[in-house]
Amino acid sequence: MIEHTGGHLFDVTDLNLWYGSVHALKDVSLAIDPNTVTAFIGPSGCGKSTFLRVLDRMNDLIDNVRITGDVIFDGHDVYRDYDTMELRRRVGMVFQKPNPFPMSIFDNVAYGPRLHGRPSKAELHETVERSLSQAALWDEVKDRLHKSALSLSGGQQQRLCIARTLAVNPDVVLMDEPTSALDPISTARIEELMTELKERYTIIVVTHNMQQASRVSDKTAFFLIDDKRCGYLVEYGDTADLFFNPKDKRTEDYISGKFG
């Protein structure tokens, strides 16, 4: 956990991103506060997932990506000052499809801690229990920690992935459409979880589901795509304002279902 003296946790200014010669994100600027849930919404291909991946440098895995602008995390530039391993420890990520490693439940959660040090057996157990409890999975799996993670249901797998992310003590958890592959009940549990987790973590979630955004988030960013298929930020503000009192006509049209 970091102590904040009123500042923003993420501060992005004039971000532009190209895949080769394709301009994918244009002039995005926004700031994210600690201990909030921020939702990114917008139609498919508007660059909201790409933008999420800028924050923990996941786009580095793709060849030919070029980025300009400043991405400041906790006072330092993500692309200049951070070691990527350290950045990704502090900015964790949960993916669209549950993707537990093909190993035991315990080993899945212990994977991160084992990468970043040599924890003792007791420490490891403590971390695993804490993470699984925070992800609201502990009671369901405590008797079968050494069973394969692939034996869990989809919703459980996704909560396991959240626990895996929490195990390395991140400051931020990025979630890329975390419930799009889940049934409504599992979705509800994950949404509950987000609200609980924001006490300790900052959560940024990309979602297609506007109800979800309005239910769980404090702030919402609305992205759109222009006629050259380049994503840009339309409006960013408190979720209540954005949904019930949008400043921009395009936001209003999107939220009321006129397109998208």
Place this chain on the structure above:
Amino acid sequence: MLFEKKKQLTNDVALTIIKVLSFLAVALLALIIGYLIFRGVHKSERTESDVLPLSTLADAGFESAEPPVIVIANGKSNIRHLSWFTLRDMALGKVASLRKISSTDAPFFLYVEDSALEEASALLGIESRQIAASGAVVASRDEILVQAKDRKGSVLILSRGKEAGPADLPSGFREPVLDLYVLAANSSVVQLYGNNRVGTLSSDDVVGLLSGSVSDWSLLGGGDIPVDVLDAQKLGEQAAVRELSTREGSTAVMPASWYFHAKQEGLSIDLLKSERIDSGPNITWEYLTQPTVESGKYGGILSIIGNTFVMVALTALVAAPLGIAAAVYLVEYARKGRLTSIIRAGIDVLAGIPSIIFGLFGLLVFVQMFGWSFSLISGTLTVALMVLPTIIRTSEEAIRSVDRSLREASIGLGATRIETIVKVILPSAVNGITTGIILAIGRAVGETVALIYTIGSSTDFVKNLGSSARVLSMHIYLTITEGQSFDRAFASALVLVVVVLTINIIARVLMTSSTRRQRGKSND
């Protein structure tokens, strides 16, 4: 309506053709496997023999006199028949082991009952003191039976008492068939006529000769001389031998000792070789568990099976790390570009290169340039290079099919690329990689051509990387090309097929278990 009918007919005809063709294909494959198993299990070997097999004599209606002595052998010796020439060599101390006489190997011992010594020496045309001097034990019947009982390789010559016969064979012993007659002929018969001469005679040939239905030697591949069959028994030794040496085209069945004497006197008599069909079980426990003798002519294939496993294990040990590393590089590190596609195309070309080319490469580089000569290391490296493309391609496929999101999850937790590869990607791809290695091993086990020039042909168990080592596939090739024995080649072939089959079954089980696991993943 008509059109519909025509369509239906075409359909039926096509279906029938497909059915027939597929049945034919399956039947052919079954035939091959069946024949292989049959030849592997059952032997029916034609061997050339100096003496006339007793069964051939019986077929020809020839009444052979009862031998003056009884010859028995230890029950475990597996000796099925003994020729007069072998018996004589035994009595002269020229035989040291059973390996050339039976399927089992053991040191040879000869026991002669004291009262049979005279008859034995008369039968074999040697002096009785020569038998005693050869190292044979000469003692009373009771004594030699006790001594011979525990020696697997013992042969006993007993006197034929008035009342004794095959019925009272002592327990623990067997009575081999004694072949004491030869088919002798005037030297004119076996001479070369043009490019032809009388070859090895089959049982039918001998019967034909003796019954008079073969009237001219040209029918058996010899010269244009009429056949003249003499009755040696009626003529007696002196007259028979004299007639035979002077009458052109003459032939006669006579005791081997007569022929031997005549030969010693320098008479122009020769021997017509006949064929013996040796049938029985082919692949036996002895064959699997005994060392090889004389390049596979005798003995078993234990050391060769051992060499095969050593070669295959070393091949996997060399090829697997190289192949997996190359696959990891190609999938995880190599950027898409011209160089990568050239490398990939190169691997595909290597996979398709005939193994003889690899063999030549191994010969030039490992054997000659590096000076490793024909050795395990040369052969292993050659085969390892040969199977490398297979391993690279299958591993590449396995690694590529690991879900992309697993990579991202690991990287997202702060793992480095190499940590991700070692801890997540390789464990996830392990089934596919193992399958590739097993397929490569299957290919290595059966490889012959690449080994001919590289691994050597010593039948001993390998001592070190530099020693020449014969493996199963090479053994089959060499047993046939060196004309040792087709039956032994088939027995080795059956062993090889079983090994390859086992490897394939393991690969299949691994493949299904991996797909089941993946299916389980998506079902959740």
